[in-house]
Amino acid sequence: MVEAVIIDWAGTTVDFGCFAPVQAFIETFKAAGVEPTMEETRAPMGTLKIDHIRTMLKMERIEAEWERVHGATPTEDDIQALYGPYEERLLSILHDFAAPKPYVLDAVAACARRA
Structure with a gap:
């Protein structure tokens, strides 16, 4: 009993696990034209998700790629624009993890x- x-x-x-958020970050950035590495994506793990995005966008290679793709350095508006789709992607793939x-x-x- x-x-x-x-x-x-x-x-x-x-x-x-930790791979659902990692995959959601990777997919979100790829959709915005920037492909982060697994190491770059995992480095800020443990922070608030929006701060995770901020940290990634401040990484030298990612920031340079963002500037190349979008023609400007990332702004707070860009962070917010990534955060919404990130949450949607996370929820859509969570069951896989x-x-x-x-x-x-x-x-x-x-x-x-x-x-």
Whole structure:
């Protein structure tokens, strides 16, 4: 009999890993004509997503490529323009990177059998 389900410190039962946001950043920048490397994309991990975009746009190579493609250095408007599509892309691909934490499905199935 399952009396309780213990989940991680944040209360989540699904592990999204770090690659869904990384892939969403890469796709967002590519759509804007700039292709960041995996290293460039992962470097600011752990910051707020909008700050992640700001940091990437300040990277020497990315900023130079942005200027080449867009004819000007990136502005706050550019950051905001990338952030909206980033969130949409992240939500659209999240399921590809999601995996239930160990034993969550077993616990849910056991609870369902009891009901």
